Amino acid sequence: MPSHDFGILIGLAYRGFVERLHADLASHGLDELGPAYGYVLRMLDAEPALRQADLAARLGMTRAGLGKIVDEMVKRGFLTRRSAPDDARAWALHIGPRGALLLRCARAFHARYERELADQLGESVAATREVLEHIVATTLGPDALARLRPL
Numbered sequence: 001m002p003s004h005d006f007g008i009l010i011g012l013a014y015r016g017f018v019e020r021l022h023a024d025l026a027s028h029g030l031d032e033l034g035p036a037y038g039y040v041l042r043m044l045d046a047e048p049a050l051r052q053a054d055l056a057a058r059l060g061m062t063r064a065g066l067g068k069i070v071d072e073m074v075k076r077g078f079l080t081r082r083s084a085p086d087d088a089r090a091w092a093l094h095i096g097p098r099g100a101l102l103l104r105c106a107r108a109f110h111a112r113y114e115r116e117l118a119d120q121l122g123e124s125v126a127a128t129r130e131v132l133e134h135i136v137a138t139t140l141g142p143d144a145l146a147r148l149r150p151l
Helices: 006-026 037-046 052-059 063-075 097-121 124-139
Strands: 079-084 087-095
Touching (some): 037 052, 037 087, 037 097, 052 087, 097 124
Antiparallel strands (some): 079 087
16 A cells, blocks of 8 residues: 555545444444434434534534434434423424434444454554544644534
8 A cells, every 4th residue: 555644544544434334334224324414413412402503503514404414314213303491492302213223333333443453453553542632632622522523
């Protein structure tokens, strides 16, 4: 394999990881995923019952753009809408049954992927994790996960 610039290598590694993740999720019947589904579910897992406008702001998306994604995710059982507890006129978004399954399967894949790399490469995987965590901490800061959004 030819040598690549560091940033290109990170991007290619991410792409390979996502392709394997999607193949694994498909094996669990989760093959109808949009590119933003994981971001939406992780944000709602961290902050349950967000209103759509608040979720759009946190993900750096327009309300209309997110609206299309949310409608699709509700239709497919990944999300549910319920009345907001503090305002019956507003809707709060919640993770639906297929969304909970998707999160469980994705987390299991993440852990398994890292274990498999460690089995193949040994301690260098822990060092790689440390490098990636350093990059995130020094470029995005302590609220990095709050800044995770679809590209």
